[in-house]
Amino acid sequence: MTLPSELTTAIEHARRHAEDGCKGRPFDPVYVHTLDQLAIIDRHISADGLSGLVPGEIDVGRMAVKELNNDEQHFAHALHVIQRYADRITEDNAKWMRRE
Secondary structure: OOOHHHHHHHHHHHHHHHHHHHHHHOHHHHHHHHHHHHHHHHHHHHHHHHOOOOOOOOOOOHHHHHHHHOOOOHHHHHHHHHHHHHHHHHHHHHHHHHHH
8 A cells, every 4th residue: 555645754754753752751651652653553554554444543643732832843743644644544444344
């Protein structure tokens, strides 16, 4: 599956930012959770091209809201893009499952 470039860019940016953030604050829950969520996305991309993603499995949207009020707005934007695509994909997956 070929991912939209906007999503690919957001994933790369979020990963880089979270990895860099973990260097200075290794236990920061935002960075740790982001990396965990990206690992889930990576597994889905490898296994099923995101067709197995279920609603609620990716939940970085709330972190995006948290980060909007500080100096990490680019990171927050990347998280927002990831959440938007995850929500759209899981909605499409749910519709497809109901048809079967």
